Amino acid sequence: xxxxxxxxxxxxxxxxxxxxxxxxxxxxxxxxxxxxxxxxxxxxxxxxxxxxxxxxxxxxxxxxxxxxxxxxxxxxxxxxxxxxxxxxxxxxxxxxxxxxxxxxxxxxxxxxxxxxxxxxxxxxxxxxxxxxxxxxxxxxxxxxxxxxxxxxxxxxxxxxxxxxxxxxxxxxxxxxxxxxxxxxxxxxxxxxxxxxxxxxxxxxxxxxxxxxxxxxxxxxxxxxxxxxxxxxxxxxxxxxxxxxxxxxxxxxxxxxxxxxxxxxxxxxxxxxxxxxxxxxxxxxxxxxxxxxxxxxxxxxxxxxxxxxxxxxxxxxxxxxxxxxxxxxxxxxxxxxxxxxxxxxxxxxxxxxxxxxxxxxxxxxxxxxxxxx
Numbered sequence: 001x002x003x004x005x006x007x008x009x010x011x012x013x014x015x016x017x018x019x020x021x022x023x024x025x026x027x028x029x030x031x032x033x034x035x036x037x038x039x040x041x042x043x044x045x046x047x048x049x050x051x052x053x054x055x056x057x058x059x060x061x062x063x064x065x066x067x068x069x070x071x072x073x074x075x076x077x078x079x080x081x082x083x084x085x086x087x088x089x090x091x092x093x094x095x096x097x098x099x100x101x102x103x104x105x106x107x108x109x110x111x112x113x114x115x116x117x118x119x120x121x122x123x124x125x126x127x128x129x130x131x132x133x134x135x136x137x138x139x140x141x142x143x144x145x146x147x148x149x150x151x152x153x154x155x156x157x158x159x160x161x162x163x164x165x166x167x168x169x170x171x172x173x174x175x176x177x178x179x180x181x182x183x184x185x186x187x188x189x190x191x192x193x194x195x196x197x198x199x200x201x202x203x204x205x206x207x208x209x210x211x212x213x214x215x216x217x218x219x220x221x222x223x224x225x226x227x228x229x230x231x232x233x234x235x236x237x238x239x240x241x242x243x244x245x246x247x248x249x250x251x252x253x254x255x256x257x258x259x260x261x262x263x264x265x266x267x268x269x270x271x272x273x274x275x276x277x278x279x280x281x282x283x284x285x286x287x288x289x290x291x292x293x294x295x296x297x298x299x300x301x302x303x304x305x306x307x308x309x310x311x312x313x314x315x316x317x318x319x320x321x322x323x324x325x326x327x328x329x330x331x332x333x334x335x336x337x338x339x340x341x342x343x344x345x346x347x348x349x350x351x352x353x354x355x356x357x358x359x360x361x362x363x364x365x366x367x368x369x370x371x372x
Contacts, residue, residue, distance in 0.1 A: 002361035003350035004064075006091035009072060010083040012064045012363040013091050015350040016050065020057045023348060024341030026129060027092050027101045028058040031085055031109035034065040035173055037211050037366050040292065041106070043204045047298050049330070056334050057341075058102075059348050061092055063109075067213045067368040073166030075216040077115075077223055078241045085116045089127050095353040102130045102340055106295070107266060108223075110136025114248055114274070115233065119241050121250035130340040132256040132333065134295050135266040138248055139234040139273035140227050145264045150228040158224070162217035170212030205292070211369065234277065252280040256336050258329055260287045260294030272318065275311040283336055284311055284318065287329050297328045305329040 002016035030050070032038040041062075042050040054060050063084055068075065085103065093099050105113030110133035117131060137143065143150070162168050232238030237245035255278050259268035268286055275282045287294040288303040297303045306322040325332070351357045 002060075003357035004359045004361065004363040005061075005095050005350055005355040005357055006088070007358060007363075007365070008083050008087055010066050010068075010075065010080060011088070012066075012358075012365045013088050014062045014064055014361045014363060015095055016054050016060045016062075016361070017349060018057075018059065018347035019051075019055045021347055022344040023057045023059050023346075024338070024343070025098060025345045026340065026342040027096050027098055028053060028060050028337075029085065029088055029092060029101050029103045030060065030062045031088075031103065031105040031113055032063060032065070033106055033108035034080065034213060034215065035108055036213065037208060038062055038064050039362060039366065040208050040296065042362075043208065043296070047296050047301075049296060049298075052298060052330060057344070059096060061088065061095075061101075063088055064363050064366045065213065066365045067170070068167055068216045069214065070166035072216045074218050076218050077112075077226075080112060080219055081116050081119065081241055084112065091355060095350070095355045096348055097353060098342075100127050100129050100342065102132070102337055103128050104132040104134065105136060106134040107136060107291070110134060111138060111227070111233070114138045114251065115239075115241060115246055117251045117253055118246045118248050119244050121247075121252070122244045128253055129342070130256070130337055131251075131253045132258070132337065133271075133274065134258050135260055135263055135271065135291050136257070136274070137227075137266045137270050138277065139270060140231045141234075141273070142267060142270045143228055144267040144270060147228060150224060152229075155221075155224060155229065159217070159221050162220065166217050167214040168217070168220050170214045173212060173215065234273070248274075248277050249279055251278045253278075254280050254340065255282045256333060257282060257284045258287060258295065258333070259284070260290055262288075262290040263294070265291045269315040272315040275318075276313065282311055284308065285329050285332060286319070286322065297330070299328045299330055301328050303328070305332070307332065 002014045004012045005015045006013040042048045050060055092101055113131055226232045226239050236247040239246050259271040275284050286306040294303055304326050306324050308318050308322040312318055
């Protein structure tokens with residue numbers, strides 16, 4: 001249970017009810033990708049990362065992105081930064097009285113988190129005390145199988161379609177991703193669960209997978225061209241957000257990077273590049289399985305992980321010296337982030353602070369289907 005405590009044109013901010021009597025002083029903000037709905041991290045009680053984080057004593061806030069229509073066609077990547085994580089941090093301070101926070105970015109949400117941290121570094125804004133990147137690329141040199149859809153001809157055709165209506169249809173993006181992860185997401189379930197009868201068919205995951213979102217034309221074009229096509233995010237000053245040249249090497253925030261071994265969308269050898277870019281302490285962890293199942297892998301789940309105290313120059317060297325662990329990466333992450341928790345305070349409830357709850361979680365934005 002939770003409440004929407006803040007909203008703007010681009011997102012609703014959900015604050016979850018505590019499950020513990022005391023909580024970590026620093027709240028936890030989760031930035032999901034805007035390409036899918038946030039509830040991948042909250043599908044059911046047994047595999048909900050959000051519920052689990054709350055049970056560990058985090059005051060959890062989650063961004064629920066709008067499903068944009070033609071009225072938001074001009075919204076840019078900069079707008080997603082300003083009205084997403086930066087607005088959320090302001091709202092969290094109003095809700096809890098806490099200026100600082102720990103932040104998680106999932107997939108595109110992690111790319112936005114890295115961009116935001118580089119922006120904040122120039123602004124001398126140190127509110128984010130730790131950054132967790134889940135299956136996140138910032139160096140798109142080896143962008144995996146998605147790059148086959150990013151040549152100039154296809155990009156121009158996509159932009160033409162987007163500019164006609166002001167957004168990219170959710171089903172167009174979903175089709176692209178499904179073609180990529182058909183093996184990982186769908187056929188593995190068909191074979192293992194349905195044909196071999198190992199466990200029931202995961203209708204919650206398939207429902208989420210079909211529940212895609214639209215994307216504003218300006219933002220999506222910027223993202224595909226500047227990151228996938230030109231790989232400018234990783235180049236110092238390669239992109240500019242709100243007048244600020246972005247240099248990821250200015251990021252000194254302690255970072256936890258979680259990648260997955262069979263990821264087709266954010267290949268782990270590509271995501272590993274960030275360990276050589278960020279200037280703060282970096283913990284890199286590799287989970288078994290893919291982009292979704294390797295992340296949504298609760299304690300007692302079937303996928304193991306690897307960790308390493310060092311980050312050698314290449315991913316191959318990292319894996320060769322890594323230690324395999326038989327369980328989920330979640331408890332390892334909890335031990336890591338606890339050092340940035342800021343001590344304990346009495347549990348906080350939505351509405352305790354200056355923000356009046358607007359509506360019950362999951363809020364109205366997430367309920368807008370791409371076909372609506």
